[in-house]
Amino acid sequence: MDLKIANRHALVFGASKGLGKAVAQELSAEGVRVAIVARDPARIAAAAAEIGAVGIAGDVSSPG
Numbered sequence: 001m002d003l004k005i006a007n008r009h010a011l012v013f014g015a016s017k018g019l020g021k022a023v024a025q026e027l028s029a030e031g032v033r034v035a036i037v038a039r040d041p042a043r044i045a046a047a048a049a050e051i052g053a054v055g056i057a058g059d060v061s062s063p064g
Contacts, residue, residue, distance in 0.1 A: 006032065
């Protein structure tokens with residue numbers, strides 16, 4: 001399916017597994033440049049490599 005969103009940018013949080021990862025994979029498949037964020041550095045690195053995204057380890061659940 002061509003959603004005509006290629007060459008756009010997306011930031012997906014909670015994307016190291018589950019629904020967030022699935023969303024990031026589909027966006028990437030549509031040609032979107034994807035950055036993904038999750039708390040576990042090892043898991044986010046593995047997911048980023050699998051998806052072809054930029055992986056960012058971070059916890060946004062609290063201001064600190």
